[in-house]
Amino acid sequence: MGPVTSVLLPNYVRAPIAFERGEGAWLVARGGERYLDFGAGVAVNALGHAHPHLVAALTEQASKVWHVSNLYEIPEGERLGQRLVDATFADIAFFCNSGAEANEAAIKMARKYHAAGGHPERFRIITFEGAFHGRTLATIAAGGQQKYIEGFGPKVDGFDQVPAGDMAALEAAITPETAALMIEPIQGEGGVRVVPAAELRHLRALCDRHGLLLIMDEVQTGVGRTGRLFAHEWSGVTPDIMSAAKGIGGGFPLGVCLATKEAARGMVPGSHGTTFGGNPLAMAVGNAVLDIVLAPGFLDHVNRVALVLKQKLASLRDRHPQVVLEIRGEGLMLGLKLGVPNTEFAAAARAEHLLAIPAGDNVVRLLPPLIVSEDEVAQAVERLEAAAAQLDGGLRGAAE
Template identity: 45%
Template sequence: MTNYLTPNFSFAPMIPERASGSRVWDTEGRELIDLSGGIAVNALGHSHPALIEALTEQAQKVWHISNLYTTQPAQDLARRLVENSFGDKVFFCNSGAEANEAALKLARKYGRDHFGAHKTEIVSCVNSFHGRTLFTVSVGGQPKYSQDYAPLPQGITHVPFNDIAALEAAVGEQTCAVIIEPVQGESGILPAEREYLEAARRLCDRHGALLVFDEVQTGIGHTGKLFAYEHYGVKPDIMSLAKALGCGFPIGAIVTTDKIAPTFGPGTHGSTFGGNPLACAVANRAFDIINTPETLNHVETQGRKLQTTLTGLCNKTGVFKQVRGMGLLLGAVMADAYENRAGEIFNAALKHGLMVLVAGPNVVRFAPSLLLNDEDLAEGMKRLEAAVNEWLAAA
């Protein structure tokens, strides 16, 4: 097939045509088990009937009305987010990158408005990932994503993840924000340590900086709680969301407090499609399904099963040396003998009808539907084991 798209993506050698639940069928009719979840997006699997119904109902009412007006779906979704989080106000956009862009702009403006022009520095973590805009790719701690786009925005400091001493040395009166992923996603599914997030909260309070949690990948149920910060008992000042929020329909958001929200006065920030009625209608229905004890308990149960099975595969094959993560957001770290070859496991799995992910060159990542059932989990692991054994035989 001729590819008419720019070459910044390396597409897999198959074209998905339809999907249901955790199963995908390509254009040749081959069935695959999906344990990738559209990179932690398809939180309710594919083609969930309740989401189709919500989208269809809203499509017959209004698609777009502009941000000169608010809509009931947007207000309803904002209310759900506020009532179930630390926050008081919500800003809607279209993606995780836009959510983080908004969070960082809000933090910079809050610092300037309340403390003066000197309070601009953003402290981020090495190997973090916060999006692909020029600002967010600069704040992200992976030079491979930013080095070709210099000159980059200034006033950004990167410190090692989970290193309290480095954080203490970096945060000062010049700091307007510290941004952290509670579980580093793209760099290898690395959970933050409780003491690290507690230190970040303490330092931000001491120096008048805002604590921003990037929950684009961890938010909306993937860790077994609605938001990952709930595992730690540490509340941020701003939280960014996207991915699972719309379960495949593009939407992003930031949640913040009444103390901070007024910084975004009329005209200070915006988004043409932010709060789109179609996206919010889908997200409302998805939220109501995910934010139940049944779904969140299911995530914890299935996450333990997946982690146990992957650990067994570690012991049996020696390909992986560690399984880490939370809930149904897990990473299998390649053993030293197979370091940086996670991409080969991705390809081997696809040959065996299994869709997984990588997180950097050394971690195979799993972010399946939060409704993953026992049958699909077992079949997926069966296919992974067959793929790993075939790959080992040829390695």
């Protein structure tokens, strides 16, 4: 008898595997098969599976109080917010449950900033083609990709997309109604496309010149994923507002919108809210994640292992140039641009008991837990090699 899935909305195409437990960078399926997890729940399980410090923090809090609502003070939320402020550009933190919610808060904050300054007409936000900012009606409009917008009625107004890297088009898109620019330092769903540091610096200069806010979407790139706490740090550019989620909860639903005090000036009592955001369980886990990620040497480990992975992937590309066309990304957020369908490559890797995630532009993402070891990286590339060899053989057979 197969798994009973008929009661679930058929909006996902799921691989025929169910996992019952995990440890570190490994997942164990119901049948006992072990898989090396280089997807990490789409960059969520930043510290792997069943990390003892996270388990202890969640268990301890679960025996105390789960939910009180934001009608009352939540001390662990104050602590987590202060730690994030101390570690970033920000003065203010707003906790929510997901990346889409964090981006909704960022969008509302940018619009409210100008309204509070006497310019409610400044509500439009410029975004970039290939972006992904979430699945709400506003964030699919911000991302601008037709495949996510189609069939959901009129597109939410207020978003203008320009081609990535086209500075002339960007400057032409700025009008007296423009409130902000919103960008991912590395496009994740869009194909692990890195925005050059010079381009981010130019965006910052444009915002300063035109009185715009710069919003960074670091939902997938944040919390050590690229080898810095947040990816924009590599460029030296400071945003006014930033969204984060995924890795910040280490697997527990948690998002945050961070901002300067000035950017958040319009967000007065009653202007925004969330029932579950900042709940004691999430705050306990979020603090536990920071205990690990902010510890001395942790990001050094990420960068060291990332360098090993990049070197091994470069050799893989040299051996299979028809299958692996290009290696993209920073830190442990890497993408393989492929010469074969990315879904086929991901399936071939899964057959080798390695989990990886397709993305746009025919890319497969490698997003291992940040605690992954050099030995596990070597095992992963061996499995990618086997997948590439299988597909390479198919290409040669077709050519003959």
